[in-house]
Amino acid sequence: MNLFRAAATVSSLTLLSRITGLARDIIIARTFGASALTDAFWVAFRIPNLLRRLFAEGAFTQAFVPILAEVKQTSEDQDTVRQTIDRVAMALFSALSLITLIGIVGAPVVVLAIASGLSAADRAAEYEAAVWMTRLMFPYIVCMSLVSFASGVLNTWKRFAVPAFTPVLLNLSMIAASVWLSNQVSQPIYALALGVMIGGVAQLAVQWWAISKLGLRPRLSSPTEAFADSTVKRVMRQMLPATLGVSVAQVSILINTNIATWLTPGSVTWLSFADRLMEFPTALIGVALGTVLLPTLSKAHADQNHGDYSRLLGWGMRIVFVLGLPAALAMMMLADGLVSTLFQYGAFSANDVQQTELAVMAYAVGLIGLLLVKILAPGFYGKQDIKTPVKIAILVLILTQLFNLLLVPTLAHVGLALAIGLGACINALALYIGLRRRKLYQPQAGWWPFLGRLVLGLAVMASAMLFIGGDIDWTGQSLSIWQRAGWLALTLGGGLSGYLVTLWVLGMRPADFKRAPSLP
Structure with a gap:
């Protein structure tokens, strides 16, 4: 499979995920607005979501994929690969089940730790709602x-489509919950928490079906044997610094x-919706490229192919x-x-629009940094070097909080978004310098004319x-929904057409970006 085609496949399916995610947030905004209870949901959803990124998608993926790729590449015995898959799955399930139990019992403390502003006496209802939804969504x-x-597993076997598609199921579940369940529960916002859990189960069912078709579905094993396995211990040793590195970013959030x-009130929701818009380019470009690069870089490392590593x-x-x-x-x-x-629309007011758009502009300052981190960090993970990105992430965390001290008193929630953007740019620059110093990346000729x-x-x-x-009053009442959408499409389309035509005239062609090592 060609690497460019693999990235395009992941990106196109991720686009579907982000479109349904955007539809989800539009429906949430229209149904619930930017209220104190909406803030409570986003607080409650952020807790298991952050832990998911911390223990699962972040640290686990960074540690597991390179090691699994190495085992697959070097092992002559298929049973060794199957045993690795079985025991890693059991160890992960056992550890996360314990953490989930602790989280459900300690939900009141967890909510206060992440959102101490809810401790005020006049926000008791918001706090109770956040605790209830946290307990429901922790599993x-x-x-x-x-x-x-x-x-x-699927990405290591170059099956990128199903993992890229399954987030759609969460979005569809939350949309259905907003439309049909919100009138069936005592507190309408609780329907969203129910939708999250239904979506999580649906995603797991589809992924499990996919690895079963490959004959790689994990078999039951003893947790004691799993944690005693040498490969599991390697994954755990790699996960420790990886967890620290990912936790730095999550601690900042x-x-x-x-x-x-x-x-x-409403600040959490404004930031959440702004973050949703930023997820479009970060997922379509950064996540898609990072997804296909990590297993490919890991293989290049296992083959000692330094030239391909740098070119990738x-x-x-x-x-x-x-x-x-x-x-x-x-x-x-x-x-x-x-x-x-x-x-x-609906409960989302013109003031909510203004506050959200300011956060979007602040996030946009760091978009290139956010995207480059998705490309540069795998340059270390593919070499099974997780400590270097961790050290950089700790430095970025400190700098981000210094930015908060400087920016939040005058810019409020916009300062929070801007601090994250600036921190991402510093993170990307530090990763780039580290790759150059270790000679893991050597730039090819032509970068300055390209830029x-x-x-x-x-x-x-x-x-x-x-x-x-330039002269359109986007928030005014003179434009209907279709007129807004039409003018937005025309403005974006005109700008993008001018950009692409200029690059074409200057000699840049799509084929220039297909010249990368192919996947095996």
């Missing part, structure tokens, strides 16, 4: 941990959520710049149009968007 991390395990609960990283960075820079420009220039077109062409293309894009949509 979600067990489902998603096993989903991450299955995704790691927890701190920001905590700070946001002390700001104007350069290929990923070129695509990030070509796609990420226009995405960041569009987010900054059309934040008001994007937010008003997508969310300004010069992009700058000219962006200038044309900005001019086109200003010409088409």
Whole structure:
């Protein structure tokens, strides 16, 4: 399978996931608005979601995929591979089940730790709702941990489609819960928590079916044998620094959520919706590329192919710049149009639009940094070097909180978003310097002319968007939903067309980005 085609497959299915996720948030905004109880849901959802990223998708994937790829590549005995899969699955399930039990029992303390602003006497109802929903959704991390395990196996066997598709099921479940369950429960917002759990079970069922078709479904084994296995111990040793590295980023998010609960009610929701818009480019570009790069880099490392290793990283960075820079420009220039077109209906007011669009613009400052981290960090993980990204992440955490101290007093929730963006840029720069110093990445010729062409293309894009949509009052009452959508599509389409035509005239072709080592 060609690497470019694999990335395109993941990206297209991820686009479907993000479209359904956006539809989900539009329906949530229209149904529930940006209220104190909506904030309570996002707080409650963030807790298991962060733990999922911490123990499953983040640290586990970074540790498990390179080791599984090595076992698959070097082992002559298929039973050894199967045993590794069986025992890693059992160890992961056992550990996360214990954490889930602790989380359910300690939910009141967990909620206060992540959202201390809910401790105020006048926010008791919000706090109780957050605790109830946290308890209901905590088992979600067990489902998603096993989903991450299955995704790691499928990606190692170059089956990228199913893992990229399954997040759609969570979005569809939450949409159905908002539409049909919200009127059936005592507190309508609780329907969203029920939808999360149903979606988690659905994702697990589909992933388990996929690895069963490969004949790799884990068999039951003893937890004692699992934790005693030498390969499981290797994964755990790799997970320790990986967990620390991922936890640094998640601690930053927890701190920001905590700070946001002390700001104007609705701040958590404004940041959540802004983050949803930023997930489009980060997932379509960064996550898609990172997903296909990690197992491929791991194989290049196992084969001692240093030239391919460097070329893979350069290929990923070129695509990030070509796609990420226009995405960041569009987010900054059309934040008001994007937010008003997508969310300004029902309970979501014009003020909510304004506050959300400011957060989108602040996040956009760090979009290239966020995307590059998805490409550069696997450059270390593929070499089974997790400690270096951890050290960098700790430094970024400290700097992000210093940015918060400087920015939040004057910019409120916008300062929180801007601090994350600036931190991501510093993270990407530090990772790049580390790769260069270790000679894991050596730039090929032609980077400066390449960037010069992009700058000219962006200038044309900005001019086109200003010409088409510069005078539109996006939040006013004069435009209907279809008029907003039409003008937004025209403005984005005109800007993107100007960008692509300029690159074409300057000699850049799609085939230039297909020149990367192929997957086996």
